[in-house]
Amino acid sequence: MPSNLPKPALFLTAIFAFLGFADAAYLTADHYLAVPLPCSLTQGCDVVLNSQYATVGPVPVALLGALYYLAAFFLAIYIFSSESPKVSAARAIQGLSGLGLLASVYLVYLQFEIIRALCMYCLISATMTLLLFLSSSWLASRMSRQAKLPA
Amino acid sequence: MKNKGNATVWFAAGFIVIATVVVIIAAVVSSGSLNNNPDGTAPAPAIAADDWVRGSRDAKVTLIEYGDYQCPACATYEGLLSDVLPNYEGEVLFVFRNFPLYTIHPNAGISAQAAEAAGLQGKFWEMHDMLYEKQQEWSLTPTNRVVADNFDSYARILGLDLDKFHEDMNSDQVLRKIKGEVDGANAIGVGRTPTFYVNLQQIQNPANAAEFKAILDNALEPA
Numbered sequence: 001m002p003s004n005l006p007k008p009a010l011f012l013t014a015i016f017a018f019l020g021f022a023d024a025a026y027l028t029a030d031h032y033l034a035v036p037l038p039c040s041l042t043q044g045c046d047v048v049l050n051s052q053y054a055t056v057g058p059v060p061v062a063l064l065g066a067l068y069y070l071a072a073f074f075l076a077i078y079i080f081s082s083e084s085p086k087v088s089a090a091r092a093i094q095g096l097s098g099l100g101l102l103a104s105v106y107l108v109y110l111q112f113e114i115i116r117a118l119c120m121y122c123l124i125s126a127t128m129t130l131l132l133f134l135s136s137s138w139l140a141s142r143m144s145r146q147a148k149l150p151a
Numbered sequence: 152m153k154n155k156g157n158a159t160v161w162f163a164a165g166f167i168v169i170a171t172v173v174v175i176i177a178a179v180v181s182s183g184s185l186n187n188n189p190d191g192t193a194p195a196p197a198i199a200a201d202d203w204v205r206g207s208r209d210a211k212v213t214l215i216e217y218g219d220y221q222c223p224a225c226a227t228y229e230g231l232l233s234d235v236l237p238n239y240e241g242e243v244l245f246v247f248r249n250f251p252l253y254t255i256h257p258n259a260g261i262s263a264q265a266a267e268a269a270g271l272q273g274k275f276w277e278m279h280d281m282l283y284e285k286q287q288e289w290s291l292t293p294t295n296r297v298v299a300d301n302f303d304s305y306a307r308i309l310g311l312d313l314d315k316f317h318e319d320m321n322s323d324q325v326l327r328k329i330k331g332e333v334d335g336a337n338a339i340g341v342g343r344t345p346t347f348y349v350n351l352q353q354i355q356n357p358a359n360a361a362e363f364k365a366i367l368d369n370a371l372e373p374a
Contacts, residue, residue, distance in 0.1 A: 018167070018171075021168070021171070022171050022175065025172055025175050026175050026178075026179065029172075029175050029176050029178075029179040030179050070168065073164070074164065077160060077161065077164040080160060081156075081157040081161060112291065119255060120254075120257075
């Protein structure tokens with residue numbers, strides 16, 4: 001771990017990524033394993049819930065979310081365990097969570113305006129992504145500022 | 152020495168992630184296994200004295216709906232039923248039982264309570280119809296405001312005593328009735344809303360009014 005690492009920013013980034021991962025992993029497990037409780041127009045067809053928006057092709061959005069949080073989490077661990085400052089890794093988390101934020105805005109819009117049903121775990125995920133974006137931006141700006149300072 | 156420290160960090164991170172996944176899978180599996188009858192073959196509980204019914208209790212055919220007032224599909228079926236049921240006066244008894252999908256519809260529980268509370272003032276079906284008719288209006292209101300912002304005005308339109316309406320909504324009687332219906336539905340494996348039972352046997356949700364009529368006609372035919 002580099003001695004001048006902005007620890008609070010890194011710590012928050014890892015925590016938000018981890019919480020987001022746990023949340024998305026729960027939704028993924030629920031998608032594959034649990035008995036669904038949909039509100040549906042025809043039997044066995046989850047039209048009204050969010051099935052048409054809950055998957056991209058055969059892949060559930062929740063799984064994509066879990067992988068994205070996991071990547072952010074391991075990038076944070078990578079920064080923590082590296083001996084030299086890894087500004088690019090911090091930028092990668094920031095970029096990932098920026099994309100995640102755009103996706104979250106769209107998904108929250110879908111819940112409010114199109115599906116007209118709110119999923120608490122999805123809203124938690126959107127919040128985690130917002131927090132992750134803020135903390136990783138903080139981390140990236142602190143690390144890149146420090147990298148420019150003369151050693 | 153440094154490498155050893157790094158390995159420990161990676162090991163701990165990997166362990167935490169794997170442990171989290173295992174705990175989540177175990178939790179989801181155990182909650183999913185609560186469904187006793189996923190294929191829907193168990194009969195619905197018989198019509199009870201405290202069931203809300205439309206039509207004659209002597210009717211030959213019973214149609215039970217397990218519904219959720221915040222479920223858009225249930226609102227669609229409400230429209231379908233209001234076209235179909237008038238054709239079967241005296242022949243079909245319609246029963247509505249609550250099955251609020253608490254996890255996906257934050258206002259499902261409170262709306263069920265509102266309908267039940269209206270029922271204690273003799274206006275169950277009026278509130279039932281109004282909740283479905285105005286579903287878009289109240290669905291997205293935050294749960295802590297939905298009574299004041301929406302349901303109170305419906306109660307006023309129906310001429311309900313507001314104080315009693317509020318009191319009844321959270322009364323033991325109302326909460327117990329809803330819980331009883333939810334427990335009953337879980338016991339027979341109701342997995343979605345709306346779920347319909349004709350003569351206590353689950354049916355596939357009909358796609359349109361004509362299919363609904365065909366099912367009821369079939370049930371009315373002498374065996």
